[in-house]
Amino acid sequence: MKPTPDTWIVHAGRVCFGLGIAGLGIQHFVIANFVAVAIPFRVASTGLPNALGVLLLLAGAGICLGRAVRPVCLLLGAFFVVAFVFAHLPDAFAQWRKVPAGTPAWQVMYLGTTPLKALVFAGGAWLIASLYPGGTPRSDRFLRMSGAYTLGFFLLYCGIEHFIYLDFVAALIANWIPAHVFWAKFAGGALIAGGLGLLTGILAPLAGGLSGLMIFLWVFLLHIPRALADPISLHGNEWTSVLEATAYSGIGFILWRALPARSPKAA
Numbered sequence: 220m221k222p223t224p225d226t227w228i229v230h231a232g233r234v235c236f237g238l239g240i241a242g243l244g245i246q247h248f249v250i251a252n253f254v255a256v257a258i259p260f261r262v263a264s265t266g267l268p269n270a271l272g273v274l275l276l277l278a279g280a281g282i283c284l285g286r287a288v289r290p291v292c293l294l295l296g297a298f299f300v301v302a303f304v305f306a307h308l309p310d311a312f313a314q315w316r317k318v319p320a321g322t323p324a325w326q327v328m329y330l331g332t333t334p335l336k337a338l339v340f341a342g343g344a345w346l347i348a349s350l351y352p353g354g355t356p357r358s359d360r361f362l363r364m365s366g367a368y369t370l371g372f373f374l375l376y377c378g379i380e381h382f383i384y385l386d387f388v389a390a391l392i393a394n395w396i397p398a399h400v401f402w403a404k405f406a407g408g409a410l411i412a413g414g415l416g417l418l419t420g421i422l423a424p425l426a427g428g429l430s431g432l433m434i435f436l437w438v439f440l441l442h443i444p445r446a447l448a449d450p451i452s453l454h455g456n457e458w459t460s461v462l463e464a465t466a467y468s469g470i471g472f473i474l475w476r477a478l479p480a481r482s483p484k485a486a
Contacts, residue, residue, distance in 0.1 A: 229350065232431070232472030234283050236343055239466025240295065241279025246458060247272025254459055256336045258302055259310040282347065292348035296365075299341035307334035328380055335373045336463060342369030343470040350477065363477055367427065370470050371417025374410045374430055381407025393444060409433055413471075423478045431471020438464045 246254050251265045257275070262268065281291045311330045318327050346366025349359040381388050381403055388407070389399040396402060409430075416426025442464050446457040 226476050228428075228472050229476050232469040232475075233285070233288075233347055233350075235435070235469025235472065236347060236466045237279045237282030237284075237469075239279070239462045239469065240282060240340075241276050242462035242465070243459070244272045244275030244277075244279055246462070247275065255333055255456075256340065256459065256463060257299075258306050259333060260306060289348045289351035289353050292344040292351075296341040296344035296348065296362075299337045299344065303334055303337045303341065307337050310334075325383055328376070328383060331376065332380070335369075335376055338369045339373045339467060339470070342366040343466060343473075346470060346473055346477065350473070366470055367417045367423060367474055367478060370427070370430075370467065370474070371414045373414070373467075375414030375418065378407045378410030378412075378414060381410065391441060391445070393440065396440075406433070417474065420478075424475050427471045427474025427478060428476075429471075431468045431475065434464050434471060435468035438468065 243254050243257060247257075247268045251268065252261050253259070253268050253271065257271060278291050278295050281287055311334050314330050315327060342365040345362040348354075349362035349366075354362070385400065385403055385407075389403040392399045392402055413426045413430035413433075416422050417430075438461060442457070442461040446461050449457055
């Protein structure tokens, strides 16, 4: 079955998302434990992480190859929603309870980042499922908009975090790039703009496409160099960030072609 709309950018986005999922599956074997964006818990046995790794690897491969995409993505999205409700939220709440009393809420925004990542994966999977036959117009619209809204809210959230944790974000930028603080602020503003576009529907296809392109560039300008510089940090977040960003860029590319256009005047 071919996705609709059948364009090269949709295929590229689907492959990017599939590679991210398959890579997370492989990483379960490499670190011999759960990858945090999937399940934020560590276990003593490698059996469960290996089992989840196999499932994610097969799911990602199926998405990349275009095999049984709709059922695979429906189940994959459901998995990430269940993980969000029963693993990520309890874990974030447990961490929040350890925060010293009186700490401003904006200082602990980072606690929501990983749970929101799980929702983006859920929305991205359902977005891809909506492109394949088998659903009703209403169900497909729900699936499609889940991809837009989850990515949109995540972009907005991360954009705000860029300004709250400005020094940390600026320190992530490669040394050969000048004006770290400027680019950290610029990226934060771009994320906020992309998130608002997807959430409001104003120029949503453009917001999705440009956000996807920006994140895709970050894969090569930021994430891969950092991962190569610290290749043995397998429990760390560098290689996971490569895979996450690749998947997010794919979602943005698909939204570029899958969402209806809406101009500011129409709003």
